[in-house]
Amino acid sequence: MDIYTIPHREKYIVYRPLKRLAFVANAALVNLLVKTRGDPTSPCLAEHRESHDFLKTIGFWELDPPPPPSPSLNASFTPTVAVLFLTTACDFRCVYCYASGGDHAVQNLPFESGCRIIDAVCQNAMDAGQEHFDLNFHGGGEPTLARKTFRRLVDYARAKSLPCQISVASNGDWNSEERDWILEHLDNVSLSFDGIQDVQDRQRPLASGQGSFETILETIRAMDRRQFPYGIRLTVTNESIDVLGRSIEFLCKDTSCQTFQIEPAFDHGRAQRDGTALTHNERFAAAFLQAYDIAASYGRHLYYSGARPWVLTSRFCQAPERALVITPGGSLTACYEIYSDDHALARDFFLGKLDDNGQIHIDVEARQQLFKKLEERRTLCEDCFCYWHCAGDCPSKTFSGKGHLYFGARCDLNRLITKELLIRYITDGNGIWQGTERGIGGDC
Incomplete structure (x- = not known):
């Protein structure tokens, strides 16, 4: 599970790029996530039922989809x-x-x-x-x-x-x-x-x-x-x-x-x-x-x-x-x-x-x-x-x-x-970004 925490003002953006999921959290929730190591069955969640349920509702505990493959050095060039x-x-x-x-x-x-x-x-x-x-x-x-x-x-x-x-x-x-x-x-x-x-x-x-x-x-x-x-x-x-x-x-x-x-x-x-x-x-x-x-x-x-x-x-x-x-x-x-x-x-x-x-x-x-x-x-x-x-x-x-x-x-x-941009996406999603974006962009 790829998870990044990005400082934002006095809080953090919790970001799972492969899951296309982002939201703003306080330091307490970030520390809890660090302790769980992405495991929804972690014992440390027992005293944090509300946080556990919120994370479950937004799909946070779901596994990452397969990442984009890296090109092979030996792949044919076609x-x-x-x-x-x-x-x-x-x-x-x-x-x-x-x-x-x-x-x-x-x-x-x-x-x-x-x-x-x-x-x-x-x-x-x-x-x-x-x-x-x-x-x-x-x-x-x-x-x-x-x-x-x-x-x-x-x-x-x-x-x-x-x-x-x-x-x-x-x-x-x-x-x-x-x-x-x-x-x-x-x-x-x-x-x-x-x-x-x-x-x-x-x-x-x-x-x-x-x-x-x-x-x-x-x-x-x-x-x-x-x-x-x-x-x-x-x-x-x-x-x-x-x-x-x-x-x-x-x-x-x-x-x-x-x-x-x-x-x-x-x-x-x-x-x-x-x-x-x-x-x-x-x-x-x-x-x-x-x-x-x-x-x-x-x-x-x-x-x-x-x-x-x-x-x-x-x-x-x-x-x-x-x-x-x-x-x-x-x-x-x-x-x-x-x-x-x-x-x-x-x-x-x-x-x-x-x-x-x-x-x-x-x-x-x-x-x-x-x-x-x-x-x-x-x-x-x-x-x-x-x-x-x-x-x-x-x-x-x-x-x-x-x-x-x-x-x-x-x-x-x-x-x-x-x-x-993530902050804008989160704002547009009423506090949670779940993969939608205002438009379709280019690559370069």
């Missing part, structure tokens, strides 16, 4: 998600871009390379008896700028005998013809858009230096008119923390978007070079929680990838197990954010290559080494109440020059937000 980094070209110059998009010589993924990746994951999905496979366009540039290849690969995937779910992570800077084509041919869009005009124009300018707010707002309105499924990802810098609530209020009032992902600008790429990474974690947490409450009041869901109490997992991200991710240069990576051979973490995350003959080569030893590092890191998290949610956290943000076992301020941020 991904059913194709992730294509089409290009390093970008028509934006976002101040925090992890890939410094548009600053380097342009590399484009050949059409034939994309086809081979699609072929492989489609076959894996068919062999597994799945009803569909997935195709995601992503990468260190703007995928839709590789217009011809993008469209040909969408058509190629659609022509497969197995249905395909197709999505793109995009800045949304499309003309009317591009917009119509994307909304006609894709299933989902993950749109990067940072909120009110002042923030969007400052943080996500066009390559020309002009603001992008009005153009992207028209893309959002077009998706709303079509009732097209999309989510919005907002990135927060030190400068934009204090207006995050205003941005979410605006988006809830003026758009039909149902899901918002909020992430701090991380210290990679342009953010590292120019000092635009977010450093005020406590202010970010407060702003996030305010934004969460605003979104909830509109019936929308808002989340941050490091704090996901509704997720039970043994791995922060499923990409290393489920996705075949290819860079424009033909390298196979285990992470959406490790995009090029010269990335500082490429040695940890690059797991193979697509050769000139279209053959996929997986470096089994490199993959096993990555899995070992992920598991070594997570093992050190066993005493943390985020263990089954954060699961060691995002490796691209936690692996560093200090190694893969470094735990920094992001851990404190994850715990702070997770704790405050």
